[in-house]
Amino acid sequence: MNLFWLYVLMSILTYVSRRAFLSLPDHWLSPRMRSGLSYIPVGIFAALIFPSLFASEQQWVFQPVPLVASAVCLLVMAFSKNVFLSFGVSLGLVVLVSVGIL
């Protein structure tokens, strides 16, 4: 296989998917449209988070440690509103359990 053309075509396909809707005409952005667009991150984040917790290699999984860490992450966010702290505490918890310290 010609890697040069593979890279070129993969780059083009990836770029076009990113660029396609990044600038919309102003008149498309009605209040209703803006409301719909503001909900897209809710769906995207849900689709990034939930499968990483409940699915692996196209199989349903139950992973208590990441689930507890996720709850901790949201609790720390609720109290501190600090993304770095929530990220660090919850990830730290998973790492400590994984290496057997906790």
Next chain:
Amino acid sequence: MNRAQSSLSLFRVGLWDALPIAASYILFGAIFGMMALQAGLTSWESVAMSIFVYSGAAQFSAISMLADHAGMWAILITTVLLNTRHFLMGLSLSPYYQRFSFGQVTGLAFYLTDEQYAVTLNRFRHYPSQLPYILGVSLSLHTAWICGTWIGTVAGQWIPDPAALGLGFSFTAMFLALAYYQLTSWLRILTFVMCGVLAVYLSLLLPNGLHLLIAGLVAFGVGYLLPDPKISIPPQTADAAAKGVESA
């Protein structure tokens, strides 16, 4: 001079906000580099893929398929499927990119990854979309991905297994912390849970990536059919810019 300092300051804030994800990018880039060598690519071929393609999901799939001697078209179709989520990410960012020129949007589009999307979107909740900030986040993540790939190709045998250390959770943790700010009403929380359950179900059935597209479309439908009266034009004024900088 002040303008230049302000741009530099915003660029630095972008670098700082991207730091935790950049650290994860280095590690996962190293895993990619190591796997790419195993799939038969040279060090430079692996790094070139990270420079020009710059899409973790597509790259991991491609080297796995290269190792299995898959054809070019199969790899390209997989790339398209994995990238469908970017259509909706771009769509939801479009109100914030209205202030940029055609050339700037065209340049910034290259850097739209899941993590760049999450970090910059969080910033836009309170501040205008500013080019130096987006560049700070984008360049640090891209650089981290390229450096990670190179490290993986030269020192792959010493890279710790992220799964054994639990570091696979790093992206989930960051997405969760940033998703928290999106959950501002019961309808949004309900949509979040509904889309999450749907995404898990679909991820068991569909090729990678499509569940993100469908979950995003469902969420868009909820927001479109039940308009949120609190949604306003993103803050793009000089006053908002003058508030200063804020970490993610």
